[in-house]
Every structure is written in C-alpha cells, then in structure tokens.
Amino acid sequence: MAAVAARRLRGGEGVATRGRVLLTLDPGALSHLAQGRHVVLVTGTNGKTTTAHLLAAALGTLGPVAHNATGANMADGAVAALATRRHAPRAVLEVDELHLTRIADAVSPAVVVLLNLTRDQLDRGSEVAAVATSIREGLRRHPDTLVVANRDDPVVVATVEGLPRVTWVAASAGWSGDASLCLRCGRQLATTPEWSCPCGLSRPPADWELHGESVCGAGSTTPLRLRLPGRFNLGNALAAMAAAHALGVPPGDASEAMSGLESVAHRYATVRHGPHQLHLLLAKNPAGWAETLPLLKDYPALLLVINAREADGRDTSWLWDVPFEGLASRPTVVSGDRAPDIGLRLSYAAVEHQTVHDPLVGLELLPPGEVVVVANYTAFADLWRRLAVMSRR
Amino acid sequence: MSRESTVRIGLLLPDVLGTYSDRGNAVVLAQRLLRRGIDAEVIMVTAGSRSPGRCDLYVIGGGEDAAQSFATDWLLQHRDLRVALQTTRILAVCAGLQVLGQWIEDGHGRRQPGLGILDVTTSPGQRRAVGEVLTRCVLPGVGLLTGFENHRGMTHLGPDAAPLAVVMHGVGNGSPDGSEGALTPTVVGTYLHGPVLARNPVLADHLLQGVIGRDLPALELPDQEDVRDMHLALATHHPLERLGPVRAALHRRRSS
Numbered sequence: 001m002a003a004v005a006a007r008r009l010r011g012g013e014g015v016a017t018r019g020r021v022l023l024t025l026d027p028g029a030l031s032h033l034a035q036g037r038h039v040v041l042v043t044g045t046n047g048k049t050t051t052a053h054l055l056a057a058a059l060g061t062l063g064p065v066a067h068n069a070t071g072a073n074m075a076d077g078a079v080a081a082l083a084t085r086r087h088a089p090r091a092v093l094e095v096d097e098l099h100l101t102r103i104a105d106a107v108s109p110a111v112v113v114l115l116n117l118t119r120d121q122l123d124r125g126s127e128v129a130a131v132a133t134s135i136r137e138g139l140r141r142h143p144d145t146l147v148v149a150n151r152d153d154p155v156v157v158a159t160v161e162g163l164p165r166v167t168w169v170a171a172s173a174g175w176s177g178d179a180s181l182c183l184r185c186g187r188q189l190a191t192t193p194e195w196s197c198p199c200g201l202s203r204p205p206a207d208w209e210l211h212g213e214s215v216c217g218a219g220s221t222t223p224l225r226l227r228l229p230g231r232f233n234l235g236n237a238l239a240a241m242a243a244a245h246a247l248g249v250p251p252g253d254a255s256e257a258m259s260g261l262e263s264v265a266h267r268y269a270t271v272r273h274g275p276h277q278l279h280l281l282l283a284k285n286p287a288g289w290a291e292t293l294p295l296l297k298d299y300p301a302l303l304l305v306i307n308a309r310e311a312d313g314r315d316t317s318w319l320w321d322v323p324f325e326g327l328a329s330r331p332t333v334v335s336g337d338r339a340p341d342i343g344l345r346l347s348y349a350a351v352e353h354q355t356v357h358d359p360l361v362g363l364e365l366l367p368p369g370e371v372v373v374v375a376n377y378t379a380f381a382d383l384w385r386r387l388a389v390m391s392r393r
Numbered sequence: 394m395s396r397e398s399t400v401r402i403g404l405l406l407p408d409v410l411g412t413y414s415d416r417g418n419a420v421v422l423a424q425r426l427l428r429r430g431i432d433a434e435v436i437m438v439t440a441g442s443r444s445p446g447r448c449d450l451y452v453i454g455g456g457e458d459a460a461q462s463f464a465t466d467w468l469l470q471h472r473d474l475r476v477a478l479q480t481t482r483i484l485a486v487c488a489g490l491q492v493l494g495q496w497i498e499d500g501h502g503r504r505q506p507g508l509g510i511l512d513v514t515t516s517p518g519q520r521r522a523v524g525e526v527l528t529r530c531v532l533p534g535v536g537l538l539t540g541f542e543n544h545r546g547m548t549h550l551g552p553d554a555a556p557l558a559v560v561m562h563g564v565g566n567g568s569p570d571g572s573e574g575a576l577t578p579t580v581v582g583t584y585l586h587g588p589v590l591a592r593n594p595v596l597a598d599h600l601l602q603g604v605i606g607r608d609l610p611a612l613e614l615p616d617q618e619d620v621r622d623m624h625l626a627l628a629t630h631h632p633l634e635r636l637g638p639v640r641a642a643l644h645r646r647r648s649s
Contacts, residue, residue: 119412122543123523127412127457180408180440186459188409188440286414314524315541317586320417340623343616344591348417348424355616 015068019076022083030075033082034107037066039091040243041107043100043135044115044150046288048073050228051115051236052094053264058244058254064088071265074099078107090247097131098124101138104145111243112139113148115171115236117155118178118287121313128178132159139163148243150235151204154195158183161201169217169242170209171235175287177321208242210234215241215251222251225259228268232291266384273360273387275368278303280384284312284376286321292374297328299372304346305336305359305379312377316341324349331366335359336379359383399432400604403448405489406464408439413543415454415486417588421597422450422484425612431605444473449604451478455487455544455586458499465492468508478510482603483580486589490575490582491515491546511575511582512551518567521545526563526585527628528573530596531556538573538593539624540585548584550575557583562628592624 022029040059042052049071056067066088068081073094082091095103097117104112114135117128136159139147149160151168155178160166173179182189185199196202208217215222215238224237237258244254263269263280271278279299283292296302308316316338324346332353334342343355356362359379363371375383404419419435426433438445440463456464468475483493491497494513496504521544528538538558547567550556556566557574565573565584574583581600583589590597594617598609 122413123541129457129459177408177411181460181463183459186463188463315543315586317414317417317541317588320414320420320588320591321411338623340616340619344614344620345417347614347616348420348591353615355619 014072015070015080016072016074016076018083019072019078019080022079023076028106029079030082030103030106033079033086034091037082037089037091038110038247039093039107040111040113040247041093041095041100041104041109042113042115042243043095043097044113044156045097045118045120045285046291047115047232047236047239048094049267050233050264051113051240052092053261054237054240054258055113055243056092057257057261058240058249059090059092059247061249061253061257062090062247064090066091066093068093069265075103075106078103097135098126100135104138104142108142109145111146111148111246112142113239113243114156114160115150115239116153116173116287117159118175118285119318120285120287121311122318123314128155129183132183135159146246148239148246150239151206152195154179154189154197154201154203155183157204158201161204166204167207167242167246168204169235169239170206171239172210172231174232175290177286208238210238215255217242218245218251220251222255224255227259227262228264229295230291231294267380271387271391273363273390276363276366277370278363278387279370279372280380281372281374282376282380283374286318289322289374293323293326296372296374299330299370301331301366301369301371302327302333303359303363303366303371303373304332304334304342305373305375305383306334306339306342307337307376307379307382308341309337309378312379319345324351327351333359333362333365335362336375360386399434400426400450400601401434401436401446401448403436403438403445403451405438405451405453406440406467407437407454408441409460409464409467410454410456410488412457412460413455413487413586415452415489415586415588418454418484418486418590418597419452421588421590421594422452422601425594425597425601425609426605428612428614429609438474440467444471447477448481450600451481451483453483453485453489453492455489457488461488461492461497462499462505464488465497465505465507468492469506475508478508481579482600483510483582484590484600485511485580485582486586487542487544487584488546490584491548493580493582494548494575495551497546511577511580512553513548513575513582514551515546515548517545518547522547522564522567522584524563525624525628526565526573527561527625528558528563528565528585529561530558531576532596532599535593535595535599537561537625538583538585538589538596539621539628540583540587540589540592542584543586544584548575557581562630587624592620
C-alpha cells in the first residue's frame with residue numbers, strides 16, 4: 001500500500017508531506033522500506049547534510065542510493081527517501097539528533113555516523129547532555145551497527161565509548177563551547193596536549209585521520225580534492241570516507257566521487273541575481289558560525305539573514321556566542337524575521353550595517369558584484385525558494 | 394569609584410555557565426560604558442583561572458544541570474571570590490540566579506547548598522518553562538522587561554528576597570505570586586535570556602549607574618528600539634499595531 005501511495009505522490013508536494021502521508025497509511029513504513037538494504041544514518045549538530053551528500057556520492061560508485069537529499073531529516077523525510085528509490089540497495093539518511101533513536105530502531109542501520117554534539121535549538125529541550133544520553137541509549141540497542149564517531153569531540157566520545165563496534169575518525173572539533181565539562185562525570189576536562197578527563201575518558205586513537213588534505217585510513221593515504229570550502233568539510237569528508245569504506249567503497253573511489261560536489265542542498269552554491277553574484281552559506285548555531293566566519297573574509301559585501309521559526313529555534317540569544325567583533329568592515333545588510341536581533345548584535349560588535357526585513361530588498365542596498373550570504377535554516381530555505389522562482393521568470 | 398578608573402566586569406564561569414549565551418550581558422555592560430567614554434574591561438573568570446582580583450560588577454549566566462552543580466562547588470571553593478560576591482553588584486541569570494540561592498533541589502530530591510547570597514530556593518517544576526516573557530520591573534523607571542526563558546527549576550522567594558519583576562506573559566519564577574527573578578540592593582537575578590541586558594538597555598544602565606554612582610546620559614544604538622518593539626509583540630503574541638496601550642507605556646518609559 002505504501003508503495004502505491006509513494007508512486008502516486010512522487011513528484012507531488014514537499015518531501016516531508018509525502019513521508020507523512022506514507023507514515024499515516026502505514027506506521028511501519030520506515031521499517032518495511034528499509035528491509036534488506038544497507039542503511040547509513042548520519043547525525044550530529046552540524047555537517048549532517050554535507051556529510052550525507054558526500055557519502056551518497058561515494059556509495060553511488062557501487063550502485064543506486066536512496067538519500068534524503070533535501071535535508072528533510074525526521075521520520076517523514078526518511079520514509080519519503082526510501083520510497084522514492086525503492087530498489088536502491090543502499091540508503092544514506094541524514095537524521096535529526098533527537099530522532100536518531102526512533103529511526104535507528106525502525107531501519108536497523110548498518111552504520112551510524114556521529115559527527116559532533118553542540119547546542120542548537122535549546123527551546124526544543126535539547127540541552128547537549130539530554131541529546132547525548134538519548135543517542136547513547138538508542139545505539140546500545142543496535143550492537144551490530146558500526147558507529148563512525150568523531151574522536152575529537154569529547155561529547156561524542158562520551159556518547160559512544162564502550163559500544164561494541166566503533167570506528168574513530170579525527171574529524172576535528174572547532175568550537176568547544178559546550179565541551180568544557182566531562183559528560184560522564186561532570187568534572188572539568190583537560191584540553192592540552194589533547195582532551196582528557198580525570199575519570200579516564202580520553203581521546204581515542206584515530207582509525208581515520210587527515211594529513212593536510214589527504215586521508216589516512218584502512219592502510220592507505222588518499223588525497224582529497226574537495227570543491228566544498230572550509231576546514232570542517234575536510235572532517236565531514238573523512239567521516240563519509242570511513243563510512244563508505246565500511247560498505248565496501250575503496251578510499252580512492254570515494255575521494256573521486258566526492259570531488260564532484262560543488263554545492264550541497266544549495267549551500268555553497270553561487271547564484272547570479274540581478275547585478276549581484278551571491279555565494280550562499282548556511283550557519284545556524286555558534287559552532288556552525290565559528291566555522292563559517294573565516295570563509296567570509298575575501299568577499300566585498302555581506303548579507304546576513306536570521307529567522308527564529310520552529311525549525312530554527314525561537315531564541316536568538318545564541319547570536320551573542322558568535323564573535324562578530326572580528327568581522328571586517330564592508331557594506332553589510334542584516335535581514336530576516338529577526339533582523340533587529342542580528343542588527344543589535346552587530347551594533348554592539350561595532351560592525352556597521354543596514355537593517356532591512358526582506359533580504360532581497362536589503363540586497364539592493366549592496367554594491368553590484370560579489371556578495372556572501374549567510375542565513376540560518378528557514379531563512380536559507382526561504383531565500384533559495386525565492387531566488388529559484390525569480391530565476392525561472 | 395573614581396571617574397577615571399576602569400570598570401572591571403567579571404564574567405563568571407563563561408566556559409561552564411555559557412549555554413544560554415548570557416555572556417552577551419558582559420559585552421553590553423562594557424560597550425555601554427566605553428561608548429560613553431568610560432573605560433571598562435571584561436575579566437573572564439573561567440574554571441581554570443586563578444583569582445581574578447576584585448571586580449566592580451559580576452555577571453553569571455545559565456547552564457545545564459551538571460554545569461550548575463560544578464559552578465556551585467567551584468564558587469564555594471574559591472573563598473576570596475565568594476566573599477567578594479557578598480558585597481559586589483551581580484547580575485545573575487537562570488542557573489546563575491539559582492546558584493546564588495540557599496539551595497537547589499535536583500530531579501531526585503537531593504538538595505545542593507547554594508552560595509546563600511539570595512534568600513531563594515529552587516525545585517524542579519512540573520514542566521519546562523520555554524518561551525518569550527514580558528514582565529514589569531519593580532525598579533523605579535525601568536519599566537517593562539522582555540526576555541526568553543528556558544528552565545525547569547522553579548524559584549521560591551524567602552522572606553528576605555524581593556522579586557525583580559511581575560510576570561505579564563510567561564512563567565518567571567513559577568510561583569503563584571507571579572514573581573520573576575530576585576532583587577537585593579546588590580543583586581539583580583532573573584530567568585530572562587536574550588541576553589537580558591541587550592533586550593533591556595534600561596536595566597543595563599541601572600546596573601551601571603549603581604557601579605559608577607551617577608546617572609548616565611541616554612545611549613541609543615542602531616536596532617535597539619526595534620528589538621524592544623519586536624520582542625514586546627512576540628511576548629504578547631500580538632502584532633505591533635494592536636499593542637497601543639502597552640507600547641505607549643514602553644515609549645513613555647523610554648523618553649523619561
């Protein structure tokens with residue numbers, strides 16, 4: 001029944017809507033659709049979408065892959081992805097941290113990739129300790145699942161240590177704002193020369209690591225030729241390569257496939273809009289922003305778009321954990337539902353700017369040429385939709 | 394203190410009680426002095442740092458349960474700082490407010506002693522209080538306060554504590570009297586994030602005037618008024634144009 005419904009709905013409304021319909025018709029749809037396939041779940045606070053895209057490209061060298069490519073990362077998005085490519089023997093599902101347990105129970109994943117755990121959307125009751133505990137308990141029920149985990153994030157290590165099958169990747173942890181205390185015992189972590197706790201929790205040796213822009217793992221060294229910018233994407237690629245290897249993709253093949261990606265769900269895309277060349281980036285929490293700020297320095301104009309809808313988190317306090325004080329002076333516009341919040345943050349950081357609710361109106365205030373755009377979750381989706389509609393006209 | 398000296402703002406345990414971005418309060422305080430030509434610096438008192446020396450004003454923020462417990466122990470162990478906190482002005486937010494109280498009860502019914510600077514006690518509530526808040530501050534001339542609350546602990550005021558504000562929208566302390574936060578001659582305690590001083594510059598200036606001992610001239614910053622208007626509308630779930638009376642009250646305050 002789900003299959004019939006899936007065919008009828010294909011190409012119709014949004015991915016999540018299609019998934020919700022399928023789940024209503026058959027509450028066991030996720031489990032039925034996953035049967036007999038190798039499913040990889042990718043979770044963590046930041047980098048899920050990019051890592052899942054990199055991994056889907058790598059697994060694509062073996063055959064068709066089902067993938068929730070648009071970032072619909074709850075059960076409905078997972079169902080829709082599996083239903084759309086029913087005969088793909090492998091699936092890559094990006095999964096929201098708070099939904100990992102439920103989805104893992106339904107699909108019995110071959111591999112779970114856990115990238116990092118920092119704060120995001122605190123209004124959802126998602127303090128880091130609670131999220132980590134729920135993931136740990138969920139993974140314990142799947143002793144056969146291989147967990148690919150970032151050994152550089154102490155919260156990740158506390159979450160998965162002791163599980164029977166773990167591959168450690170040195171994917172780095174740029175922002176440590178939520179990892180000053182040990183998740184296991186509550187004591188303060190030592191950070192030099194590498195992180196460790198008096199209780200014995202410490203950084204495990206890496207099975208996969210980066211040497212410059214090459215990946216060392218599985219007994220070989222493989223150069224990466226990513227077109228996606230940023231140090232953090234090297235870490236995402238490392239995790240993707242380790243997961244792909246577990247499903248039989250040689251590192252060289254994975255690297256070549258991943259080098260084909262220029263943008264990920266429109267992130268990192270470059271778009272022409274009127275007199276402007278827009279470079280689109282997504283950042284939605286302090287950890288994401290810490291990785292994004294260094295990418296902004298070469299652009300002559302800046303547009304920041306901030307919303308605070310349900311999918312963004314309703315509280316914009318997190319803007320104060322982003323060191324905007326370091327932003328170089330240039331023509332800058334802030335926009336979005338919460339334009340005044342980001343505007344006031346910049347005022348206190350002494351960054352001159354103009355505040356305009358509508359980002360496309362704000363854009364008109366910026367000089368022609370290159371503009372780097374940083375938007376959070378729904379702001380990015382809205383802006384992309386509008387740019388896409390206008391480019392079709 | 395003299396006009397020439399630098400105002401030292403001590404940001405307590407930002408590495409531990411930093412979850413709700415309350416460090417922004419220290420930024421706001423320092424910037425509001427610097428932009429009026431008064432020297433100010435923010436001293437970060439992290440868990441690994443030694444005694445910071447005396448500060449003129451301390452700021453402490455919110456965090457998760459384990460972090461709050463760690464912070465309480467840490468402050469109790471640092472005697473010089475604990476003594477300084479008895480007599481120095483403090484802005485304490487969320488877990489920071491709870492830590493300054495008599496005790497905090499956890500989910501298992503265990504009570505951990507606090508610093509005892511405020512006559513308040515905190516116990517877990519039935520459900521988490523999450524959302525925009527609007528209160529009326531009891532401090533003369535401060536007026537309406539907006540913020541975002543996100544807490545499970547409910548705070549009971551003892552006979553020696555007064556509320557900072559009365560809740561108009563939201564939960565606040567969670568007690569039947571509709572109180573929000575706590576107030577003594579030296580402590581301003583609240584559940585409001587935002588950060589609270591970015592949302593409510595009048596409260597920031599109230600704290601600063603207490604420290605420097607004189608009135609400060611008005612200071613308008615780009616987007617400051619729009620932030621207040623926007624959050625007033627959000628807290629009351631009303632579009633701005635329907636907020637006639639409340640908004641008028643806000644603006645009366647601002648121009649006074």
